[in-house]
Amino acid sequence: MDKFFGALGFMLANTDKIQIIWYGAVLLTMLILAVLHHRLKHYEREMKLWKKLCLIPLLITTVHYFVYVWGVDSFLRRYTPMYLTALLALLPAMCAGLKKSCKAVSVITGALSVVFAAYFFTSSTKPHNFTRKSYTKSFHAMVREMDRSYVLKEWKDIDFYALEDKYMPLVEEAEQEKDPAKLADAVTMFCNELHDNHVRVGADYDFEKYSSSFMLRDYGFSMVQLDSGEVIAVCTDAAVNELGINDGTVITKWDGEPVLQAAEKIGDCGQPVKSNDEIEILAELAGTGGDTVKVSFIDSTGREQTAELIALENEHTYDDALNAFLHCPEDMRELINSNFSAKMLDDKCGYLVLSAETTGSSIRDDISFYTGKSKWARELFRERLRDLREQGMEYLVVDMRNNVGGCGPIGYELCSLLSDKDIYAMGLGVRKNGGYKRLTTQMIRSDGEFADLKVVVLTNCQCISAGDSTALCLSRLPNVTLAGITDPNGSGQITGGCCVLSGGIVSVNYPIGLTLNENDEPDIDTRADRISRDPVEVRIPLDYDAAMRIFRDKEDHELDWAVKYLENE
Numbered sequence: 001m002d003k004f005f006g007a008l009g010f011m012l013a014n015t016d017k018i019q020i021i022w023y024g025a026v027l028l029t030m031l032i033l034a035v036l037h038h039r040l041k042h043y044e045r046e047m048k049l050w051k052k053l054c055l056i057p058l059l060i061t062t063v064h065y066f067v068y069v070w071g072v073d074s075f076l077r078r079y080t081p082m083y084l085t086a087l088l089a090l091l092p093a094m095c096a097g098l099k100k101s102c103k104a105v106s107v108i109t110g111a112l113s114v115v116f117a118a119y120f121f122t123s124s125t126k127p128h129n130f131t132r133k134s135y136t137k138s139f140h141a142m143v144r145e146m147d148r149s150y151v152l153k154e155w156k157d158i159d160f161y162a163l164e165d166k167y168m169p170l171v172e173e174a175e176q177e178k179d180p181a182k183l184a185d186a187v188t189m190f191c192n193e194l195h196d197n198h199v200r201v202g203a204d205y206d207f208e209k210y211s212s213s214f215m216l217r218d219y220g221f222s223m224v225q226l227d228s229g230e231v232i233a234v235c236t237d238a239a240v241n242e243l244g245i246n247d248g249t250v251i252t253k254w255d256g257e258p259v260l261q262a263a264e265k266i267g268d269c270g271q272p273v274k275s276n277d278e279i280e281i282l283a284e285l286a287g288t289g290g291d292t293v294k295v296s297f298i299d300s301t302g303r304e305q306t307a308e309l310i311a312l313e314n315e316h317t318y319d320d321a322l323n324a325f326l327h328c329p330e331d332m333r334e335l336i337n338s339n340f341s342a343k344m345l346d347d348k349c350g351y352l353v354l355s356a357e358t359t360g361s362s363i364r365d366d367i368s369f370y371t372g373k374s375k376w377a378r379e380l381f382r383e384r385l386r387d388l389r390e391q392g393m394e395y396l397v398v399d400m401r402n403n404v405g406g407c408g409p410i411g412y413e414l415c416s417l418l419s420d421k422d423i424y425a426m427g428l429g430v431r432k433n434g435g436y437k438r439l440t441t442q443m444i445r446s447d448g449e450f451a452d453l454k455v456v457v458l459t460n461c462q463c464i465s466a467g468d469s470t471a472l473c474l475s476r477l478p479n480v481t482l483a484g485i486t487d488p489n490g491s492g493q494i495t496g497g498c499c500v501l502s503g504g505i506v507s508v509n510y511p512i513g514l515t516l517n518e519n520d521e522p523d524i525d526t527r528a529d530r531i532s533r534d535p536v537e538v539r540i541p542l543d544y545d546a547a548m549r550i551f552r553d554k555e556d557h558e559l560d561w562a563v564k565y566l567e568n569e
Contacts, residue, residue, distance in 0.1 A: 006440025216287025405465025492524025
């Protein structure tokens with residue numbers, strides 16, 4: 001019962017209290033109507049008035065729609081249970097003259113109202129519609145709301161109003177010029193300073209008419225830094241090959257400035273883990289400049305040369321390099337479709353993909369989230385691993401690269417099969433007065449069937465949220481090694497907050513639900529120092545040969561490394 005009440009307390013703590021009042025007004029009105037019906041049902045004239053009164057819940061929700069939803073159609077989904085409940089009030093009115101069916105309709109109306117209300121009150125989302133405010137007023141309203149409800153404010157030591165002072169001039173400039181792209185850019189820069197990849201910025205404006213400062217140019221190649229410290233060109237086009245820049249060419253300067261110094265001036269990409277950010281920033285630098293840039297490099301004779309590069313029209317190099325580095329398919333559906341797939345890589349090494357923690361059923365996932373268990377997932381993993389063992393599996397690679405997250409207990413069930421001891425998974429908690437209180441604890445109860453199996457878990461900077469949590473739990477097992485070129489993402493809290501700014505131009509989603517570790521600290525997420533709290537145990541080397549295999553030959557270097565690592569172990 002403690003777990004039940006803890007989960008219930010967590011759900012209610014993350015529900016918007018103002019919206020509970022609105023919904024409460026609808027339910028109270030319906031209750032009063034039910035009492036009045038019982039007393040007036042034998043009086044024809046009074047019943048005519050009663051039928052008109054049944055429109056009150058619909059009137060309440062109509063006012064609610066224009067106050068909270070109008071201008072943001074996506075918010076309808078959040079408030080649908082309330083609006084459906086208001087419509088239910090019309091059913092008894094329509095059946096009031098039918099004595100036999102009226103009682104049944106009233107019972108059905110009451111039951112459905114309870115179901116809709118329960119779903120609404122336990123949904124951890126807090127949408128805020130600022131679309132009817134100006135650029136500056138909507139930006140200020142967003143800052144005020146995030147200062148109040150962003151769950152990691154104290155943990156990351158964020159001064160929201162100092163950030164507002166920093167970026168408000170850009171918002172004011174955007175308002176004066178009526179430039180939606182500048183508004184979106186200002187909000188993006190504001191949110192990047194939170195270093196939380198659960199803070200997502202969406203933009204909706206004419207991208208052909210207005211230009212964003214975040215739009216990258218394509219000069220014919222991207223860049224990556226090797227473990228040696230050298231910066232080399234990757235994913236090169238024929239246009240730069242003719243100038244002597246090929247895959248693996250050492251780049252020394254960007255527009256006359258040492259390349260690493262030039263990268264520092266860009267700022268950061270908003271990645272939670274600083275070391276992950278330093279890798280991505282070079283790819284962004286390779287797309288930064290005007291119509292032309294001057295690039296210095298070491299030619300085949302060992303001499304430094306400088307070439308002027310022209311921006312190309314076909315912008316693809318950044319995406320090519322990032323997808324190759326992350327070993328991520330261009331079509332994300334391919335990644336999701338491969339979830340839970342398994343095969344043998346050779347006669348001894350098994351391979352299991354975990355790209356999302358979901359069963360495919362939102363109701364089943366929600367139940368698993370609050371109970372901390374998923375029998376469906378445990379038996380699925382058991383079936384996959386038994387099948388691999390029958391094929392001769394002696395060791396296993398679990399591929400969690402680019403894991404998009406979902407419901408943590410799905411991944412915890414894999415941990416249970418690989419562990420012969422119970423381990424802490426996470427706690428659900430609340431933030432109050434700058435502190436954190438755990439309401440309920442989720443443990444991984446060991447099954448142990450495959451606890452003797454040697455495992456490498458591959459991860460990267462796009463392994464986020466529930467994926468990041470699963471990776472951390474797996475790394476605690478003595479038979480598991482967490483490996484990758486980069487650390488996992490470093491974002492683990494629960495989303496639900498949403499602010500939509502002036503005219504629907506910009507939307508910002510952010511975490512409002514709290515997950516805690518065994519020390520009652522926010523789980524996974526980095527602090528202001530941006531040091532990973534879920535680092536890989538073994539870092540896969542990124543030398544020249546590895547870079548050529550990844551970027552030039554498009555081979556899965558990390559997977560090959562994992563198989564060899566297990567063979568040597």
